[in-house]
Amino acid sequence: MxxxxxxxxLRENARYSTADIARMTDLDGTEVEAVIEELEAAGVVxxxxxxxxxxxxxxxxxxxxxxxxxxxxxxxxYGDIAERLARFPQVKALRLVSGDYDFDMEVEGDSIRExxxxxxxxxxxxxxxxxxxxxxxxxxxxxxxxxxxxxxxxDRLSVSP
Amino acid sequence: xxxxxxDRVKTVPPSGIRRFFEIAEERDEVIxxxxxxxxxxxxxxxxxxxxxxxxxxxxxxxxxxxxxxxxESIADYVADRFNLGYDPxxxxxxxxxxxxxxxxxxxxxxxxxxTVAIAQPSYISYEPGVIFAGGEVLPVPTRKEDDxxxxxxxxxxxxxxxxxxxxxxxxxxxxGAIMRKEDLKPIADFVxxxxxxxxxxxxxxxxxxxxxxxxxxxxxxxxSVGDHASIATFDGMRERTIVFNGFxxxxxxxxxxxxxxxxxxxAIGAMNKIHQYTMLSAPTTAQHxxxxxxxxxxxxxxxxxxxxxxxxxxxLSRFREIGMDVFEARGAFYCFPEVPxxxxxxxxxxxxxxxxxxxxxxxxxxxxxxxxHLRISYATGLDDLREALNRIEAFVDxxx
Numbered sequence: 263m264x265x266x267x268x269x270x271x272l273r274e275n276a277r278y279s280t281a282d283i284a285r286m287t288d289l290d291g292t293e294v295e296a297v298i299e300e301l302e303a304a305g306v307v308x309x310x311x312x313x314x315x316x317x318x319x320x321x322x323x324x325x326x327x328x329x330x331x332x333x334x335x336x337x338x339x340y341g342d343i344a345e346r347l348a349r350f351p352q353v354k355a356l357r358l359v360s361g362d363y364d365f366d367m368e369v370e371g372d373s374i375r376e377x378x379x380x381x382x383x384x385x386x387x388x389x390x391x392x393x394x395x396x397x398x399x400x401x402x403x404x405x406x407x408x409x410x411x412x413x414x415x416x417d418r419l420s421v422s423p
Numbered sequence: 424x425x426x427x428x429x430d431r432v433k434t435v436p437p438s439g440i441r442r443f444f445e446i447a448e449e450r451d452e453v454i455x456x457x458x459x460x461x462x463x464x465x466x467x468x469x470x471x472x473x474x475x476x477x478x479x480x481x482x483x484x485x486x487x488x489x490x491x492x493x494x495e496s497i498a499d500y501v502a503d504r505f506n507l508g509y510d511p512x513x514x515x516x517x518x519x520x521x522x523x524x525x526x527x528x529x530x531x532x533x534x535x536x537x538t539v540a541i542a543q544p545s546y547i548s549y550e551p552g553v554i555f556a557g558g559e560v561l562p563v564p565t566r567k568e569d570d571x572x573x574x575x576x577x578x579x580x581x582x583x584x585x586x587x588x589x590x591x592x593x594x595x596x597x598x599g600a601i602m603r604k605e606d607l608k609p610i611a612d613f614v615x616x617x618x619x620x621x622x623x624x625x626x627x628x629x630x631x632x633x634x635x636x637x638x639x640x641x642x643x644x645x646x647s648v649g650d651h652a653s654i655a656t657f658d659g660m661r662e663r664t665i666v667f668n669g670f671x672x673x674x675x676x677x678x679x680x681x682x683x684x685x686x687x688x689x690a691i692g693a694m695n696k697i698h699q700y701t702m703l704s705a706p707t708t709a710q711h712x713x714x715x716x717x718x719x720x721x722x723x724x725x726x727x728x729x730x731x732x733x734x735x736x737x738x739l740s741r742f743r744e745i746g747m748d749v750f751e752a753r754g755a756f757y758c759f760p761e762v763p764x765x766x767x768x769x770x771x772x773x774x775x776x777x778x779x780x781x782x783x784x785x786x787x788x789x790x791x792x793x794x795x796h797l798r799i800s801y802a803t804g805l806d807d808l809r810e811a812l813n814r815i816e817a818f819v820d821x822x823x
Contacts, residue, residue, distance in 0.1 A: 271733070275805075278805075282737065282805075282809065284740075285736060285737040285740035285741065286733040286734075286736045286737045286740075287733075287736070288736060416462065416803075418455075418458050418460055418462070419444060419458065420444060420447035420448060420453055420455040420457060420458065420782050421440050421443045421444040421447055421455060421457035421458065421782050421784060422440070422444075422457065422458050422459045422460060423438070423440060423459050423546060423547050423548060423596075
């Protein structure tokens with residue numbers, strides 16, 4: 263149970279300090295550290311990243327969702343194709359999905375040109391890939407469960423009964 | 424010429440909270456721990472239902488007692504959650520917030536000169552409500568040594584045996600105290616013995632944490648959350664009790680103003696008589712939202728309760744680290760630490776607001792038993808709670 267609680271808190275905010283998590287779970291600090299170490303060692307927690315609202319930065323950051331269709335043969339499975347694609351640093355997420363296409367791939371780059379080039383020169387030529395459909399992200403409203411944008415001011419009475 | 428005010432209105436002093444509200448409004452960057460309402464938005468499903476009802480033009484009055492659908496849903500909900508059985512036709516009235524229900528009860532059951540015992544510290548509107556109805560207030564202080572639970576001894580010592588009615592609110596605003604089943608039994612015995620009517624405000628009933636104290640040191644399961652006991656479930660109590668509840672707190676619907684009262688047919692009928700001449704019916708849009716809230720928002724409520732519980736643990740833990748005495752609040756979204764050093768509660772609240780920009784409410788404004796304490800609301804995000812507690816710590820380090 264405490265593993266689950268610690269995970270929920272880390273997913274809520276990975277920067278909660280060990281002390282804060284201890285305060286919220288009734289574990290002590292040492293126990294929290296031990297739980298996190300176990301979760302990391304078991305590969306349950308794979309890393310910690312910031313959720314970024316790129317629209318707030320002046321630098322252009324281009325992201326695309328790419329639908330991929332593949333044709334498998336006797337020698338090649340989904341895992342083989344995924345392994346090959348996941349190695350590219352431009353690929354931020356890769357999922358095998360059900361439905362009209364096989365893989366859902368998130369790609370990031372500094373410009374539309376860079377992302378387009380990556381898809382046409384690195385992804386499309388993979389022999390098993392039969393089709394790519396690229397959707398450029400125009401605006402992101404929510405990432406990793408966090409709503410982006412300016413947020414709402416708290417307009418409740420500052421003191422109330 | 425000036426308009427002459429009624430004696431009853433003149434008798435009631437302005438709210439003790441008002442002054443702190445005004446000071447807080449003058450300052451920039453105040454973090455408020457003085458807010459008695461959820462910081463969560465109303466669950467989307469309930470908002471959608473409200474919007475849909477408007478789109479369909481459902482904007483006329485409803486039945487005085489509320490729509491039948493909602494009353495049926497309330498009857499099912501209170502039966503399922505709190506083991507309370509009420510007939511939706513005769514024993515339930517839907518009101519504009521639980522506050523209206525409380526006011527209706529005072530006007531329906533209090534005659535001029537009647538004495539109404541109020542377990543204190545308590546929500547600040549009960550006392551004025553009794554006075555507006557012409558009654559007299561008998562404060563029944565609860566003590567930190569009893570974890571701010573009401574006891575038969577306290578009732579006896581205050582002279583409540585001679586009172587006509589008893590008002591209590593558990594889980595409690597402002598202390599965060601709860602009453603477990605075993606705590607309620609002697610109260611029920613006292614009330615029956617001395618023939619009192621009970622007005623039981625249970626608006627925070629969903630917001631209870633670790634009711635079974637064996638879970639207090641290590642929270643084992645989430646099932647320990649949400650085990651509220653109502654005094655109306657005890658033998659012989661249903662016929663002398665009015666239970667108040669509503670959607671403001673657990674369903675984060677404060678602005679929609681929707682509450683309800685449960686009680687014997689005659690009593691609810693009397694409340695409805697006043698309601699039909701004053702409010703006519705509770706807001707129609709809000710009734711549609713409330714119906715949906717009961718139908719499909721259990722998960723939202725659970726999520727909010729879990730969040731409050733984490734914040735509660737955080738706040739209690741921080742107060743102990745700061746060195747301020749605080750008892751283990753197990754309900755609502757308040758805790759009630761003792762004021763450290765030589766400050767009065769009012770001085771501490773005012774100084775920490777002026778110096779550190781943290782708004783808290785002095786316990787005195789909630790009546791007898793609240794002196795020397797502060798009401799801290801944790802209905803605010805953890806980042807703000809952390810910063811506010813850091814500022815309180817800095818204030819205590821400097822002045823105590």
